[in-house]
Amino acid sequence: MARRCAICGRGISFGNQVSHSNRASRRTWMPNLHRVKALVDGQPRRIRVCTRCLKAGKVVRAL
Template sequence: MAKCAVCGKGQVVGIQLSHSHIRTKRTWSPNLQRVKALVNGTPRRIMVCTRCLRSGKVQRAI
């Protein structure tokens, strides 16, 4: 699974607990979007989570 290029947020592993108390492993993935952003002044395609996009940590390229 890919990670956010800005904050490093990645996949998290935990346990799903059913009503009958059966425990199974599951994963939570971040909402990653492939965007064209400025990296060191040059436009590149990077994977960024929506939280970083919304907060303005990424300057999008046109």
């Protein structure tokens, strides 16, 4: 199951978690995804959308 936004394609980011003593360990940042009912090609469907796209109005919600 892909953890990506259906609109912008935002996915998991990787990087280092750096402690106070400057030791680094790998960590991940997950996108803030919500399952919403949206209009896709005129039909209501459930898609995973990040909150940035929701806030920006890039998604037409189906009620």
